Amino acid sequence: MSVPVKNSRGRARLRLATVLALVALLVTGPTVAWSLWSTETSVTTTATAGVVTPPSGLRCDTRSLLGLLPRVELNWQPAAGPTPEEYRVILSDGTNSARVDTVDGSTTTVDLTVDLLSDGVVGWLLALITGGGQAIVAIEAVHESGWTSAQTNSVPVRLAPTGVRCA
Numbered sequence: 001m002s003v004p005v006k007n008s009r010g011r012a013r014l015r016l017a018t019v020l021a022l023v024a025l026l027v028t029g030p031t032v033a034w035s036l037w038s039t040e041t042s043v044t045t046t047a048t049a050g051v052v053t054p055p056s057g058l059r060c061d062t063r064s065l066l067g068l069l070p071r072v073e074l075n076w077q078p079a080a081g082p083t084p085e086e087y088r089v090i091l092s093d094g095t096n097s098a099r100v101d102t103v104d105g106s107t108t109t110v111d112l113t114v115d116l117l118s119d120g121v122v123g124w125l126l127a128l129i130t131g132g133g134q135a136i137v138a139i140e141a142v143h144e145s146g147w148t149s150a151q152t153n154s155v156p157v158r159l160a161p162t163g164v165r166c167a
Contacts, residue, residue: 053079054149055087055108055139060157060166063111070163072112076139076152084141090151092136105141112137112157112164134158134167 057077064070074089089101089110103110135158138151156167 050143050145050147052084052141052143052147052149053081054141055079055152058137058139058152058155060137060155062165064163068163069113070165072137072157072164072166073109074112074137074139074155075109078108079141079149084149085144086142088140088142088148090138090140092138092154094136 055076055078057075059075061073061075062070063073076087084105086105087103087107087110088099089103089112090097091100092098100112101110134156136154137157138154140151141149143149158165158167
């Protein structure tokens with residue numbers, strides 16, 4: 001709707017009002033609108049922790065050829081449930097422990113020899129070997145995610161320069 005203006009003063013006032021309105025819009029700029037809402041929702045869920053079942057029934061048998069260079073054969077029952085990715089052979093002196101071997105998850109037997117035990121295991125193992133000391137061996141299952149089981153029952157082994165025997 002337009003308003004007829006009869007004189008030049010009226011037109012000047014209309015132009016001035018239009019210019020002031022535009023300047024006011026440009027100066028104030030965009031404005032922020034605040035709003036608030038809320039809702040109540042209940043969600044119920046359950047979570048379970050994964051458990052890797054350990055192997056069981058660890059047995060130790062001493063094997064040798066004519067009593068020379070004895071070695072230890074470890075046997076165990078597979079972990080219940082899905083086949084683990086791997087089994088780890090853990091050797092401990094009661095204070096320190098080290099992984100001395102890793103075997104595929106379908107394997108349930110491993111041989112321990114002096115060579116195997118001396119590869120990559122910390123210096124305390126050398127003291128056990130030269131002193132004829134006793135160590136403890138256990139097995140743990142490893143899931144493909146990297147989670148490990150508790151260790152099996154442990155079995156003692158005696159380490160000597162000539163070989164390894166079940167204690």
